[in-house]
Amino acid sequence: MKESNFPSVDALNKGFAEQIAALLRDGIAARGKASLIVSGGRTPQGMFAQLSEQTLDWSKVVISLADERWVDATDDASNEKMVREHLLKNKAAEARFVGLKNAAADALQGVAGCVSEFKQIPAPFDVVILGMGEDGHTASLFPCSAQIKQGLDLNYPEPYLAVQPTTAPHWRMSLSLAALLDSRKLFLHLTGEGKKAVLNQALTGTDEFEMPIRAVLQRADVELVWAP
Numbered sequence: 001m002k003e004s005n006f007p008s009v010d011a012l013n014k015g016f017a018e019q020i021a022a023l024l025r026d027g028i029a030a031r032g033k034a035s036l037i038v039s040g041g042r043t044p045q046g047m048f049a050q051l052s053e054q055t056l057d058w059s060k061v062v063i064s065l066a067d068e069r070w071v072d073a074t075d076d077a078s079n080e081k082m083v084r085e086h087l088l089k090n091k092a093a094e095a096r097f098v099g100l101k102n103a104a105a106d107a108l109q110g111v112a113g114c115v116s117e118f119k120q121i122p123a124p125f126d127v128v129i130l131g132m133g134e135d136g137h138t139a140s141l142f143p144c145s146a147q148i149k150q151g152l153d154l155n156y157p158e159p160y161l162a163v164q165p166t167t168a169p170h171w172r173m174s175l176s177l178a179a180l181l182d183s184r185k186l187f188l189h190l191t192g193e194g195k196k197a198v199l200n201q202a203l204t205g206t207d208e209f210e211m212p213i214r215a216v217l218q219r220a221d222v223e224l225v226w227a228p
């Protein structure tokens with residue numbers, strides 16, 4: 001696994017944003033458009049602010065989510081809300097955003113709507129940015145969920161699945177592992193010693209159901225981007 005270790009979170013936020021922008025420019029130059037799949041949570045927020053200032057033809061970029069909590073886009077738990085606040089502003093406001101929360105009453109009923117929207121996102125994805133929880137989940141592929149076997153099944157027929165974690169609130173909509181791996185460049189974005197320790201624990205084992213991040217580490221060419 002390639003590692004890009006930065007001396008500080010501020011340095012990571014700036015340097016990583018510049019690296020992502022360069023990859024998006026390359027995708028636009030090669031194919032006339034580019035796709036960026038981002039994760040929610042706290043880690044990416046500072047980097048998003050830097051990325052929003054990068055100069056590129058954002059009108060040719062489609063941004064979507066690796067996963068979403070099944071809450072309204074006005075809810076503080078919404079990844080869409082976080083992305084709109086931290087990334088879809090400044091120059092990046094021109095990008096097209098494809099959210100995962102739709103009008104369906106619950107995530108299980110929402111899958112069909114997400115699948116029908118999926119064709120709007122250029123694939124293979126140009127850039128996928130994954131995070132990781134303390135339990136080794138990534139996107140919403142939670143080890144505690146009843147849906148984890150489906151989520152890690154590379155033959156799972158749909159790009160999205162509804163997930164009910166037992167260790168975190170809200171039903172989720174998540175890209176499947178197979179969909180996440182359909183990418184030209186895959187990053188794992190972590191900060192802090194605690195997440196590094198969880199990653200080291202993941203690297204010392206192979207059971208993907210115990211720590212789903214292992215499925216990414218073991219099946220993909222993923223670049224770690226980390227700062228203390």
Ligand SMILES: O=C(O)[C@H](O)[C@@H](O)[C@H](O)[C@H](O)COP(=O)(O)O
Binds near residue numbers: 042066067069133
């Ligand atoms: O919806 C989410 O929460 C994310 O997609 C999730 O997979 C996140 O990347 C990790 O939970 C890490 O979250 P933090 O960055 O907040 O630690």
